[in-house]
Amino acid sequence: MKKIFLNRSLSVLIPVVFFVLTSCVAQNEELSLKSKDNLNEINLSLTKDGKLSYKVSRKDKTIIEDSPLGLVFENQDFSSGLSVAKVSAIEEKREQYELKVANNKVIDHVFKSKSITFKNSKDALMTIDLIAGQEGVAFRYKFPEQEKQTRILKNELTGFHIAQNVKGWLQPYNKAGDYTPGYEDFYINVKPGDPINGARGESVGWCMPALFNVNNTQNWILIAESGTDGSFPGCHLDSDSKDGIYRIAFAKNDEKFTLPLADKGIAYPESNLPWTMPWRVIMIGDKAGDILLSTMITDLAPASKIEETSWIVPGKAAWSWWSHPEDFTPEMYKKFTDVSASFGFRYTLFDAGWEKANREGKIIDDALSKGVQPLVWGYSAEYFDADKRKKRFKELAEMGVKGVKIDFWCSDRQEVMATLQSVFEDAAKEHLLVNLHGTTMPRGWHRTWPNFVTAEAILGTESYFYEPRFPEKAAEQNTVLPFTRNVAGPADYTPFALTFRKYTRLNTATHELAMAMIYTSGIIHFADSEEVFNSLPNELKNLLKEMPATWDKTECIIGEPGKALVLSRQKDNLSYIVGINGTNANQTITIDLKKYGKGFSKFRIISEGNDKLMEFKVETYPVTSNWKYSLAPKGGFIIQFIK
Known part of the structure; x- marks a missing residue:
């Protein structure tokens, strides 16, 4: 009798357990x-x-x-x-x-x-x-x-x-x-x-x-x-x-x-x-x-809210503030417009104090006469009020200004997030590009508003003025930020700073040049002087002239945050490999150049010269499948594939 009772109990219990288990599975799937x-x-x-x-x-x-x-x-x-x-x-x-x-x-x-x-x-x-x-x-x-x-x-x-x-x-x-x-x-x-x-x-x-x-x-x-x-x-x-x-x-x-x-x-x-x-x-x-x-x-992020976008063109810009932070004269702004013109840069950036320089020296007209499109700096509070902002954008567009660098937002509050959306929208109505500085992290906005081409929100090269730890940590940070900050949106790192500032640079000159091709930014603001640009070897001058500000295709060949980064970059018929070392030690790498340089017979490599902090070496070799290279401490390289 006892045995029969147990069997009957199990016959009742099994369906109940099965129902509970199937219900849990169903809810988990749900x-x-x-x-x-x-x-x-x-x-x-x-x-x-x-x-x-x-x-x-x-x-x-x-x-x-x-x-x-x-x-x-x-x-x-x-x-x-x-x-x-x-x-x-x-x-x-x-x-x-x-x-x-x-x-x-x-x-x-x-x-x-x-x-x-x-x-x-x-x-x-x-x-x-x-x-x-x-x-x-x-x-x-x-x-x-x-x-x-x-x-x-x-x-x-x-x-x-x-x-x-x-x-x-x-x-x-x-x-x-x-x-x-x-x-x-x-x-x-x-x-x-x-x-x-x-x-x-x-x-x-x-x-x-x-x-x-x-x-x-x-x-x-x-x-x-x-x-x-x-x-x-x-x-x-x-x-x-x-x-x-x-x-x-x-x-x-x-x-x-x-x-x-x-x-x-x-x-x-x-x-x-x-x-x-x-x-x-x-x-x-x-x-x-x-x-x-x-x-x-x-x-x-929401799809683009700008229907016709042909007027939004990524490009490069000369920028005087980094090399001459106290000089806001018309002569200085015109000198950097000339740098943009001579290197074929689409833009020139007039930073703080440009209004006075324009009244005295018509720097905007000067840029336009040389085929260079001016970008101008502004203070965030001037663009916070909707009516004042729309009026200001209209005035700038009528002057021939192509974009605005708006600085010192320094807030993530809801009102600021709303204002930024209105900034992008109002600027788009006047066909103005937007660059945010002293600002929050981008959050996919460059898809919704393609005229939002770059933003700071990054510890960039201006830190050689302000941060004593920056020289030692910069190389490591440069191999971390592409996996973090730059994933969120375009980053205005203001690369290529060779002139020594308050805190002396430890990265090699080639590492600094490579940064212009490591970060993605709708406008690359190069951060050094006319003298430095003019002193470069012809191969580097040509590189700066042809260097794209955006890419059609990118592959990550080596990606080790904090240690090393090597990218394959392509734009139209241009093809490059660019790499940087984030450590204080030599790193040996091996790359199949034939894989990334299909259709090219040779490659030009830009690497460190005798004075690693200031000089470059340019060499040309046939494309090989088993290319080995030793990355210098805090160093870098750029490969240009050539026919």
């Missing part, structure tokens, strides 16, 4: 999304008390561990008590477009997407959009219903849980000051949970993008955001990464030193509904080079 190639996956889950989290995997290996999700509003709580209300069907989306400024001009990516709507204890709804593609995954919060009452977001619980003992490269988010936050600090090599040490100033968090080498060093991830508009502040990561969880943090109220912003007490995000928040992006690669070449940030 709350997860895989890329079309089935390699990248994001999976959401709910606890018994309705708390929401997610994890990310690649090839079924965990990339981001269980991490919190949720929002807390002034009058609604989506941090617990949640249940699934609706799950959309999976859709396939294709992002096919071209970029004016890019590593690779043509982008064609396919994503899987779905939306999951959650209900809180008050029956209020919150939707999370999921995206999964070959370059990573992303998610965003969305409230599609209509509601006139303004919602104030007190806290975003979103975190990124990184495993212990992982290697990361993060930039401190500097506390508000006269020139901060401006995303102009060193990327520091850290492990999850490490405090902020070695920052240039007091810091209140970590910047995005943030780079990590995860999964026992087998994968790379870059955490970033995309699609930030006037309905949300620019975000960073909280300074407290206890247990390896990096949490989203909002811009601070005190980020208003340079702009006429109101004192809000706390600068919470706020908006009426509908409200679509920025994408939280996790780019994934098997190699660091996959991250460098990723376009996921622009893939998720």
Whole structure:
């Protein structure tokens, strides 16, 4: 009898267990999304008390561990008590477009997407959009219903849980000051949970993008955001990464030193509904080079809002400030216009003080008469008011100005994000290019507004004036920033600075020249004097004349953040390989030049001369399949393939 009873109990229990297991599997599938190639996956889950989290995997290996999700509003709580209300069907989306400024001009990516709507204890709804593609995954919060009452977001619980003992490269988010936050600090090599040490100033968090080498060093991830508009502040990561969880943090109220912003007490995000928040992006690669070449940030940004873009032309510019920071005379500005004219540069940049120089010496007319298009500097506060901004843009366009370099934003507050979108739009109406300095990190805006051609938000060559640690750390940083800052958008590094400044350069001259071809920037502002340009060998002068400011195709041949970087670059019928050493030691590399130089019989290599800090050596060789080269400490090289 006992045996019969046990069998009967099992016959009842088995269907119940099967139902529970199949329900769990069904819910897991319902709350997860895989890329079309089935390699990248994001999976959401709910606890018994309705708390929401997610994890990310690649090839079924965990990339981001269980991490919190949720929002807390002034009058609604989506941090617990949640249940699934609706799950959309999976859709396939294709992002096919071209970029004016890019590593690779043509982008064609396919994503899987779905939306999951959650209900809180008050029956209020919150939707999370999921995206999964070959370059990573992303998610965003969305409230599609209509509601006139303004919602104030007190806290975003979103975190990124990184495993212990992982290697990361993060930039401190500097506390508000006269020139901060401006995303102009060193990327520091850290492990999850490490405090902020070695920052240039007091810091209140970590910047995005943030780079990590995860999964026992087998994968790379870059955490970033995309699609930030006037309905949300620019975000960073909280300074407290206890247990390896990096949490989203909002811009601070005190980020208003340079702009006429109101004192809000706390600068919470706020908006009426509908409200679509920025994408939280996790780019994934098997190699660091996959991250460098990723376009996921622009893939998720809105498509171009400028229909006719033929007037937007990338190019190069001479720029007087770096070599003559105290000279704002018409004669000096005209001298650098002559540099642009002699090297075939499309642009010349007139920095601070140009208005007086133009009144006295008509420097704009002088540039136009020589076939050079002028760019002019401006202060952010002059472009903050909408009416004044539109009037100013119209005046500049009528003068013949082609673009504006607007400086000293120093804020990620929501009002500033909204103003930047209006700056791009108003400038586009007058066919003006935009270069932001002292500014926030780009967030895919160069796809939405192609006239946004470059931005600072980088610790560039002006640091030879201001930062005593820069000479020692510059080479290493130059092999990290292409995997971090430059992935977010075009970077105005102002390369090629040979003249010694307050803090003496340690990078070789060839390393400095190579930087013009390592970073992508819609306008390359070369940072040295007429005398330096004129002293260059003819082969280098010709290189500067033909050097593109954007690329059709790029491949990462060697990508080791902090150590070395070698890129293959192509534009039209031009083909190059450019490399830099981020260390103090020689590095031997081997490259199959026949693979990258198809159709070319010879190559010209520019390397270090006898005086490595100031001189170049130019040699020509036949293209070989097994080319070996020793990268000098803090050195570099440029290969030009020639017929």
